[in-house]
Amino acid sequence: MARVALVTGGTRGIGAAISKAMKAAGYKVAASYAGNDAAAQKFKADTAIPVYKWDVASFDACSTGIKQVEADVGPVDVLVNNAGITKDGAFHKMTAEQWSAVINTNLGSLFNMTRPVIEGMRARKFGRIINISSINGQKGQFGQVNYSAAKAGDIGFTKALALENAKGGITVNAICPGYINTEMVQAVPKEVLEKSVIPQIPANRLGEPEEIARAVVFLAADDAGFITGATLSINGGQYQI
16 A cells, blocks of 8 residues: 655645655655645646645644545655745844744744654554755855754754654654755846856756655655664755765
8 A cells, every 4th residue: 555645845846846756656645835826736737646735834734734634645654844934134134023934834843744643653663754954954054044043953853853763663864955946046046046056066056856856755765764863965065064
């Protein structure tokens, strides 16, 4: 019987690539999203992957949404915590709303999404939790104290939860993408990408969403059961740790 994978932020960018790759690998996939209805419906029409709308920053919304996914698709075996936002600004000008929104969505969501599924995974003696962090959670980034703090927290969450569940057939790992060719990066002016961003990347190019997706499929596999608490950096050699 096919395992069930739930991907947050799973209808656009890296998340869409992950959802598609997981389906191609034989998983029954559900994708959650926050606000872009048009993009979500197009994704659903193109892929036949069911989509669900809720705010990952809300524990109640996540609990309700997950219950619906499990009723429709089945118990969640693989959880990919991919959803994230940015609200950039120098810290001395950052508002409390900019801080809270990013922390709650990019870090708080890991609790909100994982807590409702972890007991089922423990009871079934199988689970894969894959958290999409960021290179900026490893090295920091000017204008992203909120984002870097949240993404660094994702790594700490990963390591601690991995220790708690290693004996129970549940793995917990993090992936830290560098600059990936998504809508967010494409919004950066071309001259900035060519003069300031790509020259920092030894591979001399942006990564592709499919390259992150392939790593998720690998970590989700039954054969990856001895990999837990790990942080996989996919950044073209830009930052090595």
